[in-house]
Amino acid sequence: MPEFTDSVWTRPARPRTGQPTLSREQIVRAAIELLDAEGAAGLSMRRLGARLGSGATSLYWHVANKDDLLELAVDQVMGEIYVPEPGDTPWRVGVSVMADGMRAMLLRHTWVIGLLGVRPTIGPNVMRMGDRSVALLSAAGFTGPVLSHVHSLITAHVIGAATTEAAVAAAVHRSGQSAAEIRERLEPFLEETAGDYPEYARWRQESGVTEMDPEQVWDQSFAFGLERILDGLELWRVNHIGDTSAAQSGG
Amino acid sequence: MPEFTDSVWTRPARPRTGQPTLSREQIVRAAIELLDAEGAAGLSMRRLGARLGSGATSLYWHVANKDDLLELAVDQVMGEIYVPEPGDTPWRVGVSVMADGMRAMLLRHTWVIGLLGVRPTIGPNVMRMGDRSVALLSAAGFTGPVLSHVHSLITAHVIGAATTEAAVAAAVHRSGQSAAEIRERLEPFLEETAGDYPEYARWRQESGVTEMDPEQVWDQSFAFGLERILDGLELWRVNHIGDTSAAQSGG
DNA sequence: AAGTGACTCGCACAGTGTTCGAGTCCACTG
DNA sequence: CAGTGGACTCGAACACTGTGCGAGTCACTT
Known part of the structure; x- marks a missing residue:
C-alpha cells in the first residue's frame, strides 16, 4: 500500500558519482x-x-515509475509561473500577473491540466510558488484561513478556465480543422437540436457570439471573471480589514 | 483523421430490433x-x-470505442446536476444551488474531473444544463457575451475547486490513512523545508489551519470563493444593468 | 426453407508499465 | 596493479491494455 508521505519529494535523491549518460x-x-x-x-x-x-x-x-516522472514534470512547469514580489505593485495587479502567468503556462502545457486532479503536487517549485503567494496575499492584508481561501479562489479560476479552454483546443487540434470550419460543420447539428434547447438557441442567436473570434472570447471571459473575483475580494477587504493602504505597498 | 463533428452525439444511434442482452x-x-x-x-x-x-x-x-464510452459517461453524470428554474428564488440562490450541485457531482464522480480537460462534451444532458443556465442567468439580467462569461466563471470555480480537492482526496484514499495521520507524517518533512519557505511556514503556524477539520476547510473555501464571485457579479450588475428587480423574479 | 441483419465473442496484434537479472564501466581499496 | 563494489544500462519477459477481424448464433421476414 503506497503512502502519501512516500513521494518523489520526501525520498532522498540517489547519490550521483560516475558520469552517466542519463540524468x-x-x-x-x-x-x-x-x-x-x-x-x-x-x-x-x-x-x-x-x-x-x-x-x-x-x-x-x-x-521510480511513470507517476513519479509525471509529478516531476508537473512541478517543473509549475516553476515557469512568475509570482510578483509584494510591494512592487498594487495587490490586484500582483494577483493578476500571477493568474495570467499560470493560465499561460497551463495553455502551453495542456497535459498538466489532466494531472492536477489526480494527485497533489508538493514539489519544490510548487512550494516556492505557494511561499511567494503567501507573501503577496499577506501584503494585501489577507491572513489566516482566508488567505488560503483567496489563493484557492484564484487558482481555481485559472484551472477551471484553462480546463474548458484546453478541452476545446484539443478537439480543434485533433480535428485538424480551423475553428471556423468546425463552427460551420457544427451549425446544422445545433440547428437541429435548437428546438430542444430554446433558451440556449435564443441566446446564441441574439448574443452575436457566433461572429466572434474564439480566442478573443476566451481571453475576455477569463479577464472578466478575474475582475469580478478581484472586485469581490476588494469588497471583502474593505468590509473586514477596512485598511486600504496595504493595497499599494507591502506590509 | 477524426473530425470534431464526428462524435457520439452527432452520429445516429444504431437501430435496435432484437432483444439483445447488452444495451x-x-x-x-x-x-x-x-x-x-x-x-x-x-x-x-x-x-x-x-x-x-x-x-x-x-x-x-x-x-464505438472507449473514448466514446467515457464521453457518454460524462454526459450521464452531468445530468445529475440540478439547475433551478429562474424566478423561484433570487438569482444568487439559484446560482449557488447549481454550483453546489455541480461540486457535489464532481466529488461523487471524481474521475470526471480528469476528463473535462481532454475533450468538450456536447451531449444532451450538458446541453440541457446549458439551456437551463441560460434561462437562470438571463432572468438575472445577464445578456450577450457577458452571460457566457458569467456561466464560465461559475463553472470554472466549481471545476477548479473540485480539481484540487479531488487530488488530495485521491491521495488520502490511496494511502489508506486518515487525514490526521497524513498530516502527522508530513509534519517532519514540512518542518525540514520550513527554512526554504519562510512565508509559508509563518502563515502555517499562525493561521491555525493545522488544527482544522480538512473537510470543513474545503467547504468553507468553496463557499467563500463563491460568495466573493457573486459579490463581484452583483457589483457589475448594479453598475451595468442598474436594475435590481430581476434579482427576485424572472424576466 | 432460406436469407438477412442484429448481436456476441475468441483470437490476434501492437503497444503499455514494470520487474529481474545479467552485463558494463568507473572509482576506490588492498 | 588486482580486485571489489557500486553506479548505471538494458534485453527479455510478464501481465495487461484497446481494438480489428471474422466466425458464429439467434430472431425475424419473405
Whole structure:
C-alpha cells in the first residue's frame, strides 16, 4: 500500500558519482517536450527512452515509475509561473500577473491540466510558488484561513478556465480543422437540436457570439471573471480589514 | 483523421430490433459504477465486459470505442446536476444551488474531473444544463457575451475547486490513512523545508489551519470563493444593468 | 426453407508499465 | 596493479491494455 508521505519529494535523491549518460533533469526535460508535442497519450517510457537514445528500462534507475516522472514534470512547469514580489505593485495587479502567468503556462502545457486532479503536487517549485503567494496575499492584508481561501479562489479560476479552454483546443487540434470550419460543420447539428434547447438557441442567436473570434472570447471571459473575483475580494477587504493602504505597498 | 463533428452525439444511434442482452444504457451505467468504485485506472473494456457477464469485444457493438464510452459517461453524470428554474428564488440562490450541485457531482464522480480537460462534451444532458443556465442567468439580467462569461466563471470555480480537492482526496484514499495521520507524517518533512519557505511556514503556524477539520476547510473555501464571485457579479450588475428587480423574479 | 441483419465473442496484434537479472564501466581499496 | 563494489544500462519477459477481424448464433421476414 503506497503512502502519501512516500513521494518523489520526501525520498532522498540517489547519490550521483560516475558520469552517466542519463540524468533525472534530462529525462524530465525530454518528457515535457514529448508531452507538449503529443499530449499525455504520446508519452510512453519506450518512446521517451528512444528519444534519449537509451533503453526504456534505463529510465527506471533515475525515476521510480511513470507517476513519479509525471509529478516531476508537473512541478517543473509549475516553476515557469512568475509570482510578483509584494510591494512592487498594487495587490490586484500582483494577483493578476500571477493568474495570467499560470493560465499561460497551463495553455502551453495542456497535459498538466489532466494531472492536477489526480494527485497533489508538493514539489519544490510548487512550494516556492505557494511561499511567494503567501507573501503577496499577506501584503494585501489577507491572513489566516482566508488567505488560503483567496489563493484557492484564484487558482481555481485559472484551472477551471484553462480546463474548458484546453478541452476545446484539443478537439480543434485533433480535428485538424480551423475553428471556423468546425463552427460551420457544427451549425446544422445545433440547428437541429435548437428546438430542444430554446433558451440556449435564443441566446446564441441574439448574443452575436457566433461572429466572434474564439480566442478573443476566451481571453475576455477569463479577464472578466478575474475582475469580478478581484472586485469581490476588494469588497471583502474593505468590509473586514477596512485598511486600504496595504493595497499599494507591502506590509 | 477524426473530425470534431464526428462524435457520439452527432452520429445516429444504431437501430435496435432484437432483444439483445447488452444495451448502451446498461454499459454506461456499469462503466460509471466501475469508475466510481475504482477510478479512471480501474476501467478497462475487459473488466467492464466481465462485470456485465459478456465478452469484452461485445461492447464494441454498442459503443464505438472507449473514448466514446467515457464521453457518454460524462454526459450521464452531468445530468445529475440540478439547475433551478429562474424566478423561484433570487438569482444568487439559484446560482449557488447549481454550483453546489455541480461540486457535489464532481466529488461523487471524481474521475470526471480528469476528463473535462481532454475533450468538450456536447451531449444532451450538458446541453440541457446549458439551456437551463441560460434561462437562470438571463432572468438575472445577464445578456450577450457577458452571460457566457458569467456561466464560465461559475463553472470554472466549481471545476477548479473540485480539481484540487479531488487530488488530495485521491491521495488520502490511496494511502489508506486518515487525514490526521497524513498530516502527522508530513509534519517532519514540512518542518525540514520550513527554512526554504519562510512565508509559508509563518502563515502555517499562525493561521491555525493545522488544527482544522480538512473537510470543513474545503467547504468553507468553496463557499467563500463563491460568495466573493457573486459579490463581484452583483457589483457589475448594479453598475451595468442598474436594475435590481430581476434579482427576485424572472424576466 | 432460406436469407438477412442484429448481436456476441475468441483470437490476434501492437503497444503499455514494470520487474529481474545479467552485463558494463568507473572509482576506490588492498 | 588486482580486485571489489557500486553506479548505471538494458534485453527479455510478464501481465495487461484497446481494438480489428471474422466466425458464429439467434430472431425475424419473405
